[in-house]
Amino acid sequence: MKSNWLLALQERMWGLAPWDASLISDEWFRAHFEYAADVVNQWIGSVLDVRTARFLNFGCGDGITDLSLVLRYGATSIHGVDIRREYTKLPRIAREQLGMRRIPSALTFETITPGAPLAGKRALVDGIMSWSTFEHVQRDQLAPILADLHSCLRPGGYFFIQIEPLFFSPFGSHLRRYDDVPWHHLLASEDELWSIIQNHHGPIDAAEVDFGFADFGVEGYKRFVFKEYQALNRLTADELVEFAQNAGFAVARQERRHVDMPIPAALKSQFADEVLLTNEIFLLLQKT
Known part of the structure; x- marks a missing residue:
């Protein structure tokens, strides 16, 4: 700037x-x-x-x-x-x-x-x-x-x-881009959640795709979002x-x-x- x-x-x-x-x-x-x-x-x-x-x-x-x-x-x-x-x-x-x-x-x-x-x-x-x-x-x-x-x-x-x-809300994991099951982060293991994200190949809601997406690429963005989930307080x-x-x-x-x-x-x-x-x-x- x-x-x-x-x-x-x-x-x-x-x-x-x-x-x-x-x-x-x-x-x-x-x-x-x-x-x-x-x-x-x-x-x-x-x-x-x-x-x-x-x-x-x-x-x-x-x-x-x-x-x-x-x-x-x-x-x-x-x-x-x-x-x-x-x-x-x-x-x-x-x-x-x-x-x-x-x-x-x-x-x-x-x-x-x-x-x-x-x-x-x-x-x-x-x-x-x-x-x-x-x-x-x-x-x-x-x-x-x-x-x-x-x-x-x-x-x-x-x-x-x-x-x-x-x-603790239904989609409080911030993973709804990839997993649309309510409260899944409270019901499934981290390994199960990561598997769902890895296997996601469909489009992501346009309102959920920020301007940093291109910096990571499709697979890199999955890893970034999952690490963000793991770090939630x-x-x-x-x-x-x-x-x-x-x-x-x-x-x-x-x-x-x-x-x-x-x-x-x-x-x-x-x-x-x-x-x-x-x-x-x-x-x-x-x-x-």
Whole structure:
């Protein structure tokens, strides 16, 4: 990407680069540019002025949602951090999907080391957001990372977290691209799950194919997704709330979404229905 000062200069001279949402052809892009951005704005925009607030996106991925918040909702300062460098693809993705010639200067990105503290590196932010990231954080890092993010936030600021699917929900393995059997990850062995993935030769739902797929190839992507499954922290909604409160956050608002599916008898005696049927959590936290 071009340096941020040069992008800012171009915008002062010519404004934001033109974009056209009618060009969108990729379903992964559409889901994150439209749905995810709408949800983030609905939650964080209800308590902060998105146009003037400074934001940190923890686990920004490819940056598509951040781009949408700038283009569609007028955000002027979003710094995205991630342990991977998928955001480096954003200029190409925006060109292909929106016809954009340059990325807005409101967006900055940074690759971080897992568990490395962020507090003190930049000015305090007004808001933090995290979309389907915290299920991937190692469990022993949850408390220190949440405490660190608490320190990154100004007093009175807000932190929005979304997780979907939660691990114990029907497709909480994140393997639905290859295995459509509800709760199969709680019923089958890892060897059985890996065999199913290896033997999958059909198409993958376009909305589940991210822009990193081409980097791995078909077989490499299978291995990547399975390793991601093995590393999931198995966090429940209640545990997320508890971790957040222990880090000093107050719960301003939360919503839990449930699925309506018959629970296998083998799981009924092992887990509470609430744990098995809670598929998604939206959590708005405040630093008081």
